[in-house]
Amino acid sequence: MEKSMNIAVKENSMSNKVQRVFEPRWTERIGITLSNPGTLLVLPVIFIAVFLGYPLLNIFIQSIYNGHLTSEYYVRFFSEGLYIRVLLLTLKIGAIVTLTCLVLGYPVAYTMTFASKRAKGLILIAILIPFWTSLLVRTYAWMVLLQTQGVVNQMLLKLGIIHEPIKMIYNTTGVVIGMTHVLLPYMILCLYSVMQGIDKNLLSAGSNLGARPFQVFSRVFLPLSFPGIMSGSMLVFIMGIGYFITPSLLGGQKDSMISQLIQIQVGDLLNWGFASAISFVLLAVTLLLLMLSRRFLRLDKLW
Amino acid sequence: MFARILTIFIIIFLILPVFIVIPISFSSAQYLxxxxxxxxxxxxxxxxxxxxxxxxxxxxxxxxxxxxxxSLVLGIMTSIGLVKGNFPGKQLLQNIFLMPLVVPTIIIAIAVYSFQSKTGLVGTTFGLVTAHTIMATPFVIVTVLASLKGMDPNLEYAAMSLGANPFLTFMKVTLNVIKPAIASSALFAFVTSFDEIVVTLFISGVSVTTLPKKMWDGVRTQVDPTIAAVSSIMIILIVVILISSQIYGEVRDNKMAKKLEETAG
Structure with a gap:
């Protein structure tokens, strides 16, 4: 009985082999799918293509096609002083925020690198709380703090440090403070991930060879942390120039960044072609920076 | 030493604004x-x-x-495909999948808005979910990818040599190994969607309102302390999640250390 079943199985598997040559059965097709995991990508690729790729292609076409092929939208962007100023202001704010984040983030990452495990955990929580807190909540908090009647002004007035409220919101200062607060955790995490990997024996070697503590820092530690400085700065700058919410809520009329320009063109003026063209200028700047920083910034290593 | 003092000030700069909202939410005043x-x-x-x-x-x-x-389904499929699959252009494909992490959200917003207004998806839950999924999936991919790359491939070979087919191997072995990564990426994905405002502003239409959109409207018109109450609830939730995951991590590490000691001793 058992033997005959064995034979039956064998025969069956032989006929399977024969069949495979001609036409795989659907159960085998699944088997083939699973044995070639690359096919798992089909569904995600379709999803991205339909819900992101096609829409992007669509607005790209809108930016160059207006009944006929045209470059009018791009020409308009680069020929009118107003738009160039917005682009330059965006890059300027991005640069200021990057520098502020670097100056503030470096000592924190440095302290974390040499802190005890417990202190490290505490600092990490302190960085992650704002990181995970809703962007709107944080922006709201800054509005509460920085207003003319806000917490900071009230405190400073009570302490007699100032005699009339300082204007810290609805201007560039507000935008820089708000964006620094949002982007600082990214900078710290980038710096820390590099600093953590620095071989501490090199520092001892430096001081054994007679370097003073500051020299050990400036000649050994600082150069070794350079990849972190680059990746953090690039990341903060790239993210910063695309910001929309923070400048909209904390900036003034004159501090419009490029994202706000796009929003106004679409939302208020229904000027799709021009908005699409500005978007692709911004996208081009972003992609260019990503290519330039490829050596330091790997997308899959960020989080 | 100097760096330490500076660190304390910077940490205060980071956390204080988050927590100033809580006392304000309990205020008896009618204004801020x-x-x-x-x-x-x-x-x-x-x-x-x-x-x-x-x-x-x-x-x-x-x-x-x-x-x-x-985004978990799509992200896990993508990660496995990228790690296990063998085809040209893998790195490029991976970068395309991760693009939404760095491409300015406003660009995604107007592209998706243009697409959804043509297909009648504006103001639908389906429209919001697909748009948010685009933003959330890269976080899942990054987390799961790292976990898969760190996994010992021998575990899967062992399962397969013991007779498990690829599907069973995935369910019984791979899934178990990447479980922590899946948990944290689920949290990432949820928070990304829960917090998403830029794309939502465009595609939610007039009838559908999410929490961030309602807050956006409130913040723009007047600095209403109701927002402080909403914010406080959200902040406390986040703090509880973060601290409990930290404690969980510590407990787990201690347990592992003890186990190692026992086996070594």
Missing amino acids: TFPPPGFSLQWYESFFSDSEWVEAAIKSIQVGLLTTIL
Whole structure:
């Protein structure tokens, strides 16, 4: 009985082999799918293509096609002083925020690198709380703090440090403070991930060879942390120039960044072609920076 | 030493704004003032008794959960495909999948808005979920990819040599190994959706409101302390999640250390 079943199985598997040559059965097709995991990508690729790729292609076409092929939208962007100023202001704010984040983030990452495990955990929580807190909540908090009647002004007035409220919101200062607060955790995490990997024996070697503590820092530690400085700065700058919410809520009329320009063109003026063209200028700047920083910034290593 | 003192100040700069919202949410004043003149729950009452706020919160949770499921499925499939698959252009494909992490959100927003207004998806839950999934999936991919790359491939070979087919191997072995990564990426995905505002502003239409959109409207018109109440609830939730995951991590590490000691001793 058992033997005959064995034979039956064998025969069956032989006929399977024969069949495979001609036409795989659907159960085998699944088997083939699973044995070639690359096919798992089909569904995600379709999803991205339909819900992101096609829409992007669509607005790209809108930016160059207006009944006929045209470059009018791009020409308009680069020929009118107003738009160039917005682009330059965006890059300027991005640069200021990057520098502020670097100056503030470096000592924190440095302290974390040499802190005890417990202190490290505490600092990490302190960085992650704002990181995970809703962007709107944080922006709201800054509005509460920085207003003319806000917490900071009230405190400073009570302490007699100032005699009339300082204007810290609805201007560039507000935008820089708000964006620094949002982007600082990214900078710290980038710096820390590099600093953590620095071989501490090199520092001892430096001081054994007679370097003073500051020299050990400036000649050994600082150069070794350079990849972190680059990746953090690039990341903060790239993210910063695309910001929309923070400048909209904390900036003034004159501090419009490029994202706000796009929003106004679409939302208020229904000027799709021009908005699409500005978007692709911004996208081009972003992609260019990503290519330039490829050596330091790997997308899959960020989080 | 100098760096340490500086660190303390910078940490205060990072956390203080987040927590200043909490005392304000309990203020008895009718307007924003600090320190609050007295204690009151009026802003929490105005949140929970306002059907618009409550509906917005429910919508956000609903969209968040659906986004989490969809982006987990897509993200896990993508990660396995990228790690195990063998085909040219893998690195390029991976970068394309991760693009939404760095491409300015406003660009994705107007592209998706243009697409959805043509296909009638504006103001639908489906539209919101697909748009949020685009933003959330890269976080899942990054987390799961790292975990898969760190996995010992011998575990899977062992399972397969013991007779498990690829599907069973995935369910019984791979899935177990990447479980922590899946958990944290689920949290990432949910928060990404729950917090998403830029794309939502464009595609939510007039009838659908999420929590961030309601907050956006509120912040723009007046600095309403109801927002402080909503914010405080969100902050406390985040703090509880973060601290409990830290404690969980410590407990787990200690257990592992003990086990190692026992086996070594």
